[in-house]
Amino acid sequence: MNTRALTVGIAGFAIGFLAMTAIVWFSAPPLMMLQDESPYGYEETIAVFQAEAAEAGWSILNSTDMQAVVANHAATVPGVTVFDLCSSQYSIEILEQDDERIVTPMMPCRVSVYQTSDGTTYVARMNSGLVARMFGGLSNEVMQKASTETEAFIATVVN
Numbered sequence: 001m002n003t004r005a006l007t008v009g010i011a012g013f014a015i016g017f018l019a020m021t022a023i024v025w026f027s028a029p030p031l032m033m034l035q036d037e038s039p040y041g042y043e044e045t046i047a048v049f050q051a052e053a054a055e056a057g058w059s060i061l062n063s064t065d066m067q068a069v070v071a072n073h074a075a076t077v078p079g080v081t082v083f084d085l086c087s088s089q090y091s092i093e094i095l096e097q098d099d100e101r102i103v104t105p106m107m108p109c110r111v112s113v114y115q116t117s118d119g120t121t122y123v124a125r126m127n128s129g130l131v132a133r134m135f136g137g138l139s140n141e142v143m144q145k146a147s148t149e150t151e152a153f154i155a156t157v158v159n
Helices: 003-032 042-055 066-071 088-095 098-106 128-133 137-158
Strands: 033-037 059-065 080-086 109-115 121-126
Touching (some): 003 033, 003 128, 033 137, 042 109, 042 137, 098 137, 109 137, 121 128, 128 137
Antiparallel strands (some): 033 121, 059 080, 080 109
């Protein structure tokens, strides 16, 4: 192989690698997080979300009023409530397996209801279906099922 062909090949590889890195860098963040505008106000969205989660069999382990948290530090922000959701049906599958517990930092599932400064309310969460693919195996299977279920009841909140 001549030197010119080798140089062109290496340069082509480097340009391709840089282009793919740029594509991933700029497209990954919007893919990793999901948000939907709620047709309701902030308080009503919270109430509907809580009812739909319970109806779907999910437990709300905790909710954190971030507006109150930052108010303790002399800051004022529109409403933000973060919910910790759990379905023991799915969590047990992960927790029973030593090799699967690596995903426990993402447990419980977290969903946020927040209001923007113009008064629009959103429901946001991690795109756990996409994230699950990186783990493969049982973690992927369980997280896919949990993601499908949570997306279904969130859809009833935002539609």
